[in-house]
Amino acid sequence: MLPPPTPADRARRGTRPPRPDDERLNLRSSIPFFLCHLIPLLGFVTGFHVRDFVLLAVLYWVRLFFITAGYHRYFAHRSYRLGRAAQFVMAFGGTMAAQKGPLWWAANHRTHHQHADTRDDVHSPIRGFWWSHVGWILCDRSGATDLDRIRDFAKYPELRFLNKHDWIGPWALGVVSYLIAGWSGVVVGFFGSTVLLWHATFLVNSLAHVFGRRRYLTPDTSRNSLLIAVLTGGEGWHNNHHYYQASARQGFYWWEIDPVFAMLRVLSFVGIVSELRTPPRAVRDARPEPSPFDAGLVRARLERARDMLECERQRECDRELREHLRNALAATDDVLRTTRMRR
Ligand SMILES: [Zn+2]
Numbered sequence: 001m002l003p004p005p006t007p008a009d010r011a012r013r014g015t016r017p018p019r020p021d022d023e024r025l026n027l028r029s030s031i032p033f034f035l036c037h038l039i040p041l042l043g044f045v046t047g048f049h050v051r052d053f054v055l056l057a058v059l060y061w062v063r064l065f066f067i068t069a070g071y072h073r074y075f076a077h078r079s080y081r082l083g084r085a086a087q088f089v090m091a092f093g094g095t096m097a098a099q100k101g102p103l104w105w106a107a108n109h110r111t112h113h114q115h116a117d118t119r120d121d122v123h124s125p126i127r128g129f130w131w132s133h134v135g136w137i138l139c140d141r142s143g144a145t146d147l148d149r150i151r152d153f154a155k156y157p158e159l160r161f162l163n164k165h166d167w168i169g170p171w172a173l174g175v176v177s178y179l180i181a182g183w184s185g186v187v188v189g190f191f192g193s194t195v196l197l198w199h200a201t202f203l204v205n206s207l208a209h210v211f212g213r214r215r216y217l218t219p220d221t222s223r224n225s226l227l228i229a230v231l232t233g234g235e236g237w238h239n240n241h242h243y244y245q246a247s248a249r250q251g252f253y254w255w256e257i258d259p260v261f262a263m264l265r266v267l268s269f270v271g272i273v274s275e276l277r278t279p280p281r282a283v284r285d286a287r288p289e290p291s292p293f294d295a296g297l298v299r300a301r302l303e304r305a306r307d308m309l310e311c312e313r314q315r316e317c318d319r320e321l322r323e324h325l326r327n328a329l330a331a332t333d334d335v336l337r338t339t340r341m342r343r
């Protein structure tokens with residue numbers, strides 16, 4: 001017979017299926033992550049200087065480039081080609097952002113695209129905004145690198161080395177920050193930009209699946225957002241990206257700012273980057289016809305409703321389940337109405 005539930009068990013129960021232990025916040029291993037958010041406040045002890053904020057801006061944008069152009073568009077999606085030395089530099093630059101190693105990052109991202117907004121997605125917001133933003137990183141489940149998912153890059157010993165010793169990059173950059181701007185440069189410039197860049201990157205996993213417009217009929221909840229694009233150097237055109245993942249360019253039109261792609265173009269002119277992939281015009285200009293039926297959103301709601309059926313607090317769960325099904329039905333009604341009007 002099962003033991004009676006403890007108060008902790010009862011507190012955990014909700015309208016979501018109970019999480020396995022390895023998907024719960026590991027408070028002890030997450031302490032450094034939370035402490036890093038407080039370190040910039042030490043600026044009140046060291047003093048704030050203009051050079052600290054210049055360093056913060058430079059470290060933010062330079063490392064954003066390595067994460068976006070390197071970890072994401074190169075290692076996860078192979079949307080252009082690099083020589084082996086440039087590939088190493090791109091990987092090392094990415095490690096400086098303290099977002100773990102390139103193989104870990106890219107393997108998880110490939111899983112996200114393969115299973116976007118289903119139960120097997122590593123960070124879908126259908127499991128909650130906090131989970132998609134940062135919860136999935138702070139649990140034990142996501143610690144190991146699934147090398148099978150990233151065999152094409154795991155065959156390089158230098159990349160496996162960087163992936164295993166991913167602390168070298170941030171520590172080296174911390175020392176350089178001290179040499180450039182002293183302790184205030186470290187706490188404000190280095191730690192401040194590290195934390196800001198974490199959340200900018202995480203926004204693409206969380207907010208870019210919740211906030212913004214959907215141009216393409218993708219089987220997920222991805223959206224396009226100018227705000228996120230501005231903060232992330234062009235990653236906010238996330239619906240474009242889910243629609244055509246192989247493209248190194250994520251802002252498909254001239255008004256969709258994508259400075260990381262512009263930088264990659266510059267690097268291709270000087271021969272560092274080659275075979276930059278972009279969407280064919282016909283694919284880019286295709287639109288869902290004849291109505292704005294959003295199968296991706298309906299699908300995500302039904303996926304969520306299926307989860308509801310497994311939750312423990314049945315009454316609360318039933319209410320949410322009804323709401324999700326009502327939303328899914330409303331979306332299909334919209335389509336029928338629009339289709340009738342067009343006739
Ligand atoms: Zn991607």
Ligand SMILES: [Zn+2]
Pocket residue numbers: 112116204205209222238242
């Ligand atoms: Zn996504």
